[in-house]
Amino acid sequence: MTDTPAIELKGISKAFGPVQANKDISIRVMPGTIHGIIGENGAGKSTLMSILYGFYKADAGEIFIGGRKTEIPDSQAAIRAGIGMVFQHFKLVQNFTVLENVILGAEEGGLLRPSLSKARGVLKKLADDYELRVDPNALIEDLSVGHQQRVEILKALYREADILILDEPTGVLTPAEADHLFRILRGLRDEGKTIVLITHKLREIMEITDTVSVMRRGEMVATVETARSNPSELAELMVGRKVLLRVDKAPAQPGRPILEIENLSHTDASGVQRLRDVSLTVRAGEIVGIAGVSGNGQSELLEVLGGMATATGSVRLNGHEIPLTGRKADGKTRRAQGIAHVPEDRQHEGLIMRFHAWENIAFGYHHDDRYGRGTLMDNVALRRDAEDKMKRYDVRPPDPWLEARNFSGGNQQKIVLAREIERDPEVLLVGQPTRGVDIGAIEFIHQEIVRLRDKGKAILLVSVELDEILGLADRIAVMFDGRIMGERLPSETDQRELGLLMAGVTEAPAGSGLDAVEESLRDKERREAARHD
Amino acid sequence: DPALIYDLGGKFDKSFNEAAFNGAQRWAEETGGEFRDIEIQSEAQREQALRRFAENGFNPVVTTGFSYSTIIANVAPDYPDTKFVTIDGYVDPEAHPNVLSILFSEHEGSFLVGMLAAMASESGTVGFVGGMDIPLIRKFACGYAQGVKAVNADATIISNMTGTTPAAWNDPVKGSELAKAQISQGADVIFAAAGGTGLGVLQTAADEGILSIGVDSNQNYLHPGSVLTSMLKRVDVAVYEAMSAGEELETGVQVLGLAEEGVGYALDENNAELIGDEMQAAVNEAQAKIIDGEITVHDYTSDDSCPALTF
């Protein structure tokens, strides 16, 4: 190791209109280290890294790569300087193959064939060196998020990047996938590559980084050696106040069954069976958590219950059968029956991004009498209601006239939660409630869900965060390949056992649970690949 | 000063409106007078143009195209001192004493070129290409078909319309295809009454070495030696005379047929070699008979039917 930092930023500033995303930021990252960057939503982490990658242009400041002052006006320059970046939202062409995505922009000459065959070779080598296996001929849209991310990493390595930036890479990964990613990152570090990792998860910072920087409101507030710090100190630096790192809740008092699901099956538009005879009961006053690697039917379960998809089988709500097909099997009817739904994808499902906050507050409930009785909607009532709810849920800024897209992800989620929870539904379906949400907001969201439970309502929670499931749920069901593999109580299980169930293994074999998950994931992949041929 | 209002096809349509323009132009050159003209762009402008010209003292106000008749009937009473001329349109002369309706016997002219077509045809099959499917064009087609049958009762007449929208007047590519289709069905003379579309027909006829017949103006010069003749409709004469008469124009209804030399066929140096003496003789004889009333050519628009052709 030398004394020359691999990356040095001096006095970087960047404003988007009046929003000062980065303020006079300086930072040094030594080669062969993993450097973490943490900060609340909107702290300016992504902006800073996008500047380093030439995606945005800084208003002021200098960049030094390997000790040399470097101008990075565009991504091409960044690539030339040996920088690779894996964005928070992947920059992949969905209907291209892995190979095509990898060579895009780094082709060798005018014809594709030589580039493709070269890339095929390089990819094979990278796969062997770093455990980065993906089928080079698979289409991106058929890959799981974890694999898409591997493609992004491969893209960077294919361009021979020495510096790799990852923006919230684990936000969409399962624990096993995250573990796998970290193994890859460590491997890369040991090769001498420099890695910058943006994340919201303190556990990950502690687990993998060598040094860590904390950002708040566009400023760099501290850079410390990870080993000399601890999670609560970092959390405090981030938020500027003390935060609670685990869910604080009383034991559940389950009452009568509210939601009874029996033999629920669902086949999607492309003919793949996504749910296989799922049976599950949710009682009043309890939170049932569904754990599982994403893509094993949890999303479909929520969609069917929320009225977004049709199914066979039976679902009873308070003892009454609800229709699973036909015109009455839609979200509108479900809401009227008392089923509220916080969807997994708030940006494409839960909210209309171009609607004002006050319009979104009624979304799905816009037929409600409280918003006017005749044909016309009572917009004044709507706005009053919105102001009310936004204040109660501490949505920032509490301005009902702002469009949904202008709120940060965490605040968008609060709007959705306020809308669904404040209805006092019998059943709350909630998917990935804290995906991409910062620590401060997570704390609040968890409290609200628990509060609804304590009012005697039934809650079905789907999350890929095992921490969240373990902390929040009163009972855990694990899904694999469209089936419920088993139910456990959080007090009587651990990550390892759940991991096995998530991999479709019911009795424990020798060896670590996570390896088994890995193995079974690979298995699943092979099956899926076969299906696509 | 006189004013001239063209139909939607526009001043330079190489046929009907252009003939009107030529007539006005001749009048201007010969008398040194001036006239205003307008190419309208929309239906509503018909009435507007009439009123604006009348208000501003233009007299007479000449219009081309049957679409003006109804509107002139509305406008004329408001400007009793102005004389209106509708070419191709009919306005009741009793109710509107300040309107002159000029009608052409296109069927008679078409009859003559039909005869020529039949005589020039070696295959016994002749074609007709119309523009948009409207009664006026059927009138052309019907007269033409009767002329053909008069010479050769066994002749086949292939009749096609280009389309049903105004675009049908400006689609020479379709005109070409129609001509080619008719040629492939044996036609060796094709009469095109289709505005700009007709140019495609004439072109293809020239390219494929068959004969074509132009319409309205004399189009013989477009492809010398290939255009057999043109069915003349002397709109130019009508306009010239209306403008020459000026404010003293006699109103009422004029029907310009063969007798009045309002319609006819074109003979000039471009097609002299195509039309032999006996052809000329036969046609002239028929012309005389029509004028005498010995032959009556059925007018499609009189009862919306045609004895020689089905639509």
Add this chain to the structure above:
Amino acid sequence: MNRMPAWADAVLVPLISILLAAILSALVILAIGENPVAAFSLMVEGALMRSTGWGYTLYYATNFTFTGLAVAVAFHARMFNIGGEGQAMIGGLGVALVALYIPWPHWTLALAGATLAGGLFGAAWAFIPAWLQATRGSHIVITTIMFNFIAAALLNYVLVNLMRPVGAMEPASATFPPATHLPTFQDMFAFGGTLFRGSPANVTFFLAVLACIAVWLLIWRTRLGYEIRAFGHSDTAARYAGISTVRITVLAMLISGALAGLMGLNTTMGEAERLVLNATEGAGFIGIAVALMGRSHPVGVFLAALLFGFLYQGGAELALWTDIPRELITVIQALVILFTGALDNMVRMPLEAMFGALRARRGPKPKPTSPRD
């Protein structure tokens, strides 16, 4: 955000854009050897300085308002209705049938009946493309283009073979009975004088204004409008909320088609007082430009329709009194559409920078904000 004041965006940008279009048009007029100043003053004189000029401007504006609203409503549901032309034709057919074959005692009743018929016929013509889009995924752009051609053929058939009075030359229906004649502006406002004399603007104009208000209410005040907009922004979110794709697609297109169909009132019952073959004259296509320029908002649509009405009427005056070819008007329209509709950012960007600089000079930079403030 580096936004300029709302008034500047709403007023300054379009004004400067129109100015640019005017300057370019002037250059074109110069190039063909005419005097642009004279030409423009003739247009303004003819279209805005005389009551009959206004009568024509508003007549055209009525047409464009209806077709513009039609396109706008479909846009809100993220559908591109290119079929306004065909729907207007068929709407006109509906109007004509009702006006001709029902003995109306008074024009008010006739207007009500014809409004219903025009709307229904236009809606019906939009129904098949809408239904195919909703249930079969057949792209509405293609199907509506096809339905324009089919409508033209149908109308041609009906007029040439069925509705044309025997012996008449023109492919047009008989003139409507006097009881159905709508009061023109002259009838309403002239009181025997020459105000609006002979100009075609008629009560339908007020219907168009009402339609603007109705569309505004529909889109921003009703639940259906809420659902249409939600569906237009995100169909997955609509599914989440239980908004039926088929229902919204079909309803939005029915409304759109009905609005286009209502244009037939103005041309057929208001102006020609009979059904003529090319009564729509491309107003369906102008409607696209009008809706886009008006940003799919009824007020914007109305203003854009007025602008185009002015261009049409001003163009007619040019054609009357100068030797400028009528195609010049088309060129001017193209330039107006281009500058106000597509190149508006060319004006907006420098303006934004200018306002930003102004603000910076006037006060201290606004305090950097961040979401957590």
Add this chain to the structure above:
Amino acid sequence: MDLATILQVLDSTVRLAIPLLLACLAGLFSERSGIIDIGLEGKMLIAAFFSAAVAFATGSVWLGMLAGIAASMVLSAIHGLASITFRGNQLISGVALNFLASGLTVMIAQVWFSEGGRTPSLMTGGRFSDIALPFAETLRPIPVLGPIYAELISGHSILVYVGFLMVPLTWWVLQRTRFGLRLRAVGEAPEAVDTAGVSVAGLRFAALAIAGLLCGLAGAYLATGLQAGFVREMTAGRGYIALAALIFAKWRPWYALGACLLFGFLQAIALRYQNIDLGAFTVPVQVMDALPYILTVVILAGFVGKAIPPRAGGQPYVKER
């Protein structure tokens, strides 16, 4: 129907399909890059005019074609300026270009030639003549295949062969070259192209330039291949039909060939068989006239199903809001 008639219809199909095909491929390049182009009609029209005008003035059809291409590319450049540089609305820009071409062509034609918005008729040399392929006449006597070769395959103008060649060429460019890969990517995910260090605007302008070129060929074919001069509005809505064909073809070159041939065929049939007499009644010409459009709707509803356009189509690429 005998062989000769079938050949005639197919021959006509080819002629009617080629302008559609060229315009359709132009639209394909543009829309695959994420720029919706409803200005195909206008580009074709202006190319038709300038190719005829310059061919008349110089007597060279090739110079005419180049002029047509140049004019069409100028419209493409305006479209690019509006929709790429200034992130304007692509639909409006296209509509405006159609109006512009419709007005400018007639206006300039009138100023230059005073023939009422037409160009004078072109003589040989100013027109593309039909090429007889080798041995066309020698092989003609061979039954079936002879006439097919001599009538259908041989005897078209060079642009017809160019048009057909464009199909595999387009496919090859899209699927086999670096440019094609980037072009497809920029229509699907411009941010992926941008972060890979390739200019989004550059690619899109290139695509529009190609679209301009192809529309130029289409216009030149109309005015100097099929016809001998320009007539106002002579494209007669073919740009819109090409657009429909493009959607029909799901934005793929070989499908585009199929779609355009189908449209051409339906039109050829409709032109040939008007007034079909069914004994009891005669099918009116209007039905035959509308038949291609009716059949398109039927086919679309029955067989084609949902067409998924390039994902980034119609939206300007914006990095910073």
